[in-house]
Every structure is written in structure tokens, then in C-alpha cells.
Amino acid sequence: MKPQNLLLLIIMCLLTVACRMGTGENAQLQNKENGINVIRYDKLLNEYVRSNSFSALQKMNMDYRQPTKILIEEVLGLGQVSDDTISQKLKKFYSDTTLLRLMADVEIRYPNLDEVEKGLTKGFENLRKEIPSFHTPVVYSQISAFNESVVLSDTLLGISLDKYMGEDYPLYKRFYYEYQCRSMRPDRIVPDCFVFYLMSYYPFPFQEGSCLLDQMMHSGKINYAVKKLLEYGSTGDAMGYSETEEKWCRENEKYIWEYMLKNRHLYARDPMVVRKYMKPAPFTAFFGENAPALIGTWMGTRIVSAYMKNHKDVSLQQLLETTDYHRMLEESKYLN
Incomplete structure (x- = not known):
């Protein structure tokens, strides 16, 4: 074989190898x-x-x-x-x-x-x-x-x-x-x-003494971020609520909040209480069959929204990195 033909063959082989490497995992997963x-x-x-x-x-x-x-x-x-x-x-x-x-x-x-x-x-x-x-x-x-x-x-x-x-x-x-x-x-x-x-990236910072408020606020800030990133029109839209469910929550928002305060649920650590507010279910048992599930997340998002409205200088990154939820609630002036 002539030297120039041999050189051409080597170049073609190298190109073939490169193409195969290009179809490997690093190239495919892009x-x-x-x-x-x-x-x-x-x-x-x-x-x-x-x-x-x-x-x-x-x-x-x-x-x-x-x-x-x-x-x-x-x-x-x-x-x-x-x-x-x-x-x-x-x-x-x-x-x-x-x-x-x-x-x-x-x-x-x-x-x-x-x-x-x-x-x-x-x-x-x-x-x-x-x-x-x-x-x-x-x-x-x-x-x-x-x-x-x-x-x-x-x-x-x-x-x-x-x-x-x-x-x-x-x-x-x-x-x-x-x-x-x-x-x-x-x-x-x-x-x-x-x-x-x-x-x-922002897992729930579980520690001894964590209560319903902490879980509500953490889930709420994640849902708030999703609402903003995907440009949903409302808290319920981001969560997948129907119009009827969203309407019920808005009409009963003050009642839900007062009920939580009156029954000291906000700082509850009882897993059964927390579960009823935060886990999927046919409805939220505390408020009857018309109350959608995951009301804890809905309320948490509302509180976070109030906090961000009063802190326009806080970036989304700063919000996601914040875990002092008791301070956030206080500074949100929620339903005050």
C-alpha cells in the first residue's frame, strides 16, 4: 500500500472512531x-x-x-x-x-x-x-x-x-x-x-422540633418557585387544583387560618395532624369533604407570597435558601 493511501486510511479510521465516540453516552445525553x-x-x-x-x-x-x-x-x-x-x-x-x-x-x-x-x-x-x-x-x-x-x-x-x-x-x-x-x-x-x-437542591431541613408550620412553609416556597418559573396564574394552578377547589380555598382562607391557630395546629408535631394537611387524600378531613387535599401546601404558598410581596428585594435564590420559617411568617404579615 502506498504511504499516502495508508495515511488516508488512518485518518478515515480516526474519524470513524471519533464519530462513534460522538454517539456514545456523553453525546447522546445532551x-x-x-x-x-x-x-x-x-x-x-x-x-x-x-x-x-x-x-x-x-x-x-x-x-x-x-x-x-x-x-x-x-x-x-x-x-x-x-x-x-x-x-x-x-x-x-x-x-x-x-x-x-x-x-x-x-x-x-x-x-x-x-x-x-x-x-x-x-x-x-x-x-x-x-x-x-x-x-x-x-x-x-x-x-x-x-x-x-x-x-x-x-x-x-x-x-x-x-x-x-x-x-x-x-x-x-x-x-x-x-x-x-x-x-x-x-x-x-x-x-x-x-x-x-x-x-x-433544597430538601426539607428536618430537625428535632420541626412542626407543621415548617413543612407548610418549605413546601409553600417550592410551590411558589414553581408558580413563578412556569408562570402559573395562581397558587392552585401550580398545585393542579380545579377551579372549584381553588375557589373553596380562597373563600375559606381566613377560616382555615383561624381554625389552625385556635386548635394550635400550626406548631403541631403530631404526625397524624401534619399528614392531614400535607399528604394526598380525598379531602382535608378538618374542613369537610369540599376542602381539597394538600391545604397545608396551599396555605404555605400563600404565606410565602405575602412574605415576598413585603420583601421585593429578596431574590428567588435567597428565598429558596431561607429556612427560618417562623421569622418568615412573622415578617409576611399574613392576614394581618
């Missing part, structure tokens, strides 16, 4: 230059399970190693990715008839994720304006077999599309109560992503 591009890992998994596709499996193990590891080890708990038989275990797990139907339904329900990408792009653009040091995670979609709705790991954010099939999705009736299904709607994907994302 966002679009002008916004979020949700990687359809769920479709890749579906292809592997339904067709026993070697190329799909190879992409899962080579191009998307981290999402595969998270799914197998953390979400499903099937074992270690280093196990020689783990691919067969994964395929067998998803070959269950219910999960096969679920994967097919997800593909029909979500032919694309344009609206999700649009919402995430807007939210992270607004977040970077408020806090430039925040990085934008790489976002991918998965099917978690009704496990976690959103998973986070370092620079990754995974969305379990099977948890957002709509509150009337038939399979949900076999596994969830009606009140649980209400939040399993496509329009809750983006706000849930930001709630989980912000909570991972």
Missing part, C-alpha cells in the same frame, strides 16, 4: 441547543422487550448506561447491571401482559413530548435567569412500572410516562385510589419535574 430534548428511552425499552432487539439493548447498555442502571437498580430493584443475566431479567419483567399493554398505551398516548419539552425549556430558562449557577439536567422518559413519577441522579432527570396517563386511565383503577389518580395527568409532568428538581 439537550438541544435551543431547549430541552427529552430522550425517548421508553421507546428503546419497548423495542427491546417486544422485538428482543439486540441493537436496542446495545444502545441501552452503551449509549444510555446511566438511565439503564437507575431503572434496573433503583427504580425496579431487579439486581445489579453487572449481572450477566440482568438483560434477560429486565425483558422477563416487562413481558408481563399488564406491562406490555402499558408500554403500548404509553406509545399511543405520547407519540411526541413537544408540550413537555416546551414547558421544561421555559422553566429552566427562567430558573437560569434567577439562579445562573443552576445546571439544566438531561431529561429522558421511561416506563417505571408504576414506580417513581420522577427520578433524579446528578445531571439526569427521568420522567415515568406511565404515571401520567390521565386520571381516567383504565389500568390505574386496579392499582390506585381515585384521589391518587387525579394528579396522574399529562399537565402535571412539568410542574412535578420542577418540584422534584428543586426539592433535591
Whole structure:
């Protein structure tokens, strides 16, 4: 072979290697230059399970190693990715008839994720304006077999599309109560992503003596941030309340507050009391069947909103870093 031909061959080989490296995990797990591009890992998994596709499996193990590891080890708990038989275990797990139907339904329900990408792009653009040091995670979609709705790991954010099939999705009736299904709607994907994302950076500072007020305010400031980042019109919109639920809260806001003060619930540490204000349920038991669940978060957001109205010099970053909730309540002049 002539020297110049040999040199040309070497250059071509180097270019081929570079191209292959460019299609590896670091290159694949990137966002679009002008916004979020949700990687359809769920479709890749579906292809592997339904067709026993070697190329799909190879992409899962080579191009998307981290999402595969998270799914197998953390979400499903099937074992270690280093196990020689783990691919067969994964395929067998998803070959269950219910999960096969679920994967097919997800593909029909979500032919694309344009609206999700649009919402995430807007939210992270607004977040970077408020806090430039925040990085934008790489976002991918998965099917978690009704496990976690959103998973986070370092620079990754995974969305379990099977948890957002709509509150009337038939399979949900076999596994969830009606009140649980209400939040399993496509329009809750983006706000849930930001709630989980912000909570991972600003976890609840639990300590001895933490009370309902602390949890209300912490959850409220996260919801306030989501409301601002995603430009929701009201506290209830950010939480996914219906117009009727939002109206009930507004009409009864003063009554709720007075009830909490009268019964000393604000500083309660009793888990049962805290749970009734802060956890999903058919309704908030203290106020009757017309009172929506999660009133603690709604009230917390209202207090945070009052605080920010009286402290226009406080940035969103400063708010998120603040944990002296008793002082915040005092300075909010809420319902004074």
C-alpha cells in the first residue's frame, strides 16, 4: 500500500472512531441547543422487550448506561447491571401482559413530548435567569412500572410516562385510589419535574422540633418557585387544583387560618395532624369533604407570597435558601 493511501486510511479510521465516540453516552445525553430534548428511552425499552432487539439493548447498555442502571437498580430493584443475566431479567419483567399493554398505551398516548419539552425549556430558562449557577439536567422518559413519577441522579432527570396517563386511565383503577389518580395527568409532568428538581437542591431541613408550620412553609416556597418559573396564574394552578377547589380555598382562607391557630395546629408535631394537611387524600378531613387535599401546601404558598410581596428585594435564590420559617411568617404579615 502506498504511504499516502495508508495515511488516508488512518485518518478515515480516526474519524470513524471519533464519530462513534460522538454517539456514545456523553453525546447522546445532551439537550438541544435551543431547549430541552427529552430522550425517548421508553421507546428503546419497548423495542427491546417486544422485538428482543439486540441493537436496542446495545444502545441501552452503551449509549444510555446511566438511565439503564437507575431503572434496573433503583427504580425496579431487579439486581445489579453487572449481572450477566440482568438483560434477560429486565425483558422477563416487562413481558408481563399488564406491562406490555402499558408500554403500548404509553406509545399511543405520547407519540411526541413537544408540550413537555416546551414547558421544561421555559422553566429552566427562567430558573437560569434567577439562579445562573443552576445546571439544566438531561431529561429522558421511561416506563417505571408504576414506580417513581420522577427520578433524579446528578445531571439526569427521568420522567415515568406511565404515571401520567390521565386520571381516567383504565389500568390505574386496579392499582390506585381515585384521589391518587387525579394528579396522574399529562399537565402535571412539568410542574412535578420542577418540584422534584428543586426539592433535591433544597430538601426539607428536618430537625428535632420541626412542626407543621415548617413543612407548610418549605413546601409553600417550592410551590411558589414553581408558580413563578412556569408562570402559573395562581397558587392552585401550580398545585393542579380545579377551579372549584381553588375557589373553596380562597373563600375559606381566613377560616382555615383561624381554625389552625385556635386548635394550635400550626406548631403541631403530631404526625397524624401534619399528614392531614400535607399528604394526598380525598379531602382535608378538618374542613369537610369540599376542602381539597394538600391545604397545608396551599396555605404555605400563600404565606410565602405575602412574605415576598413585603420583601421585593429578596431574590428567588435567597428565598429558596431561607429556612427560618417562623421569622418568615412573622415578617409576611399574613392576614394581618
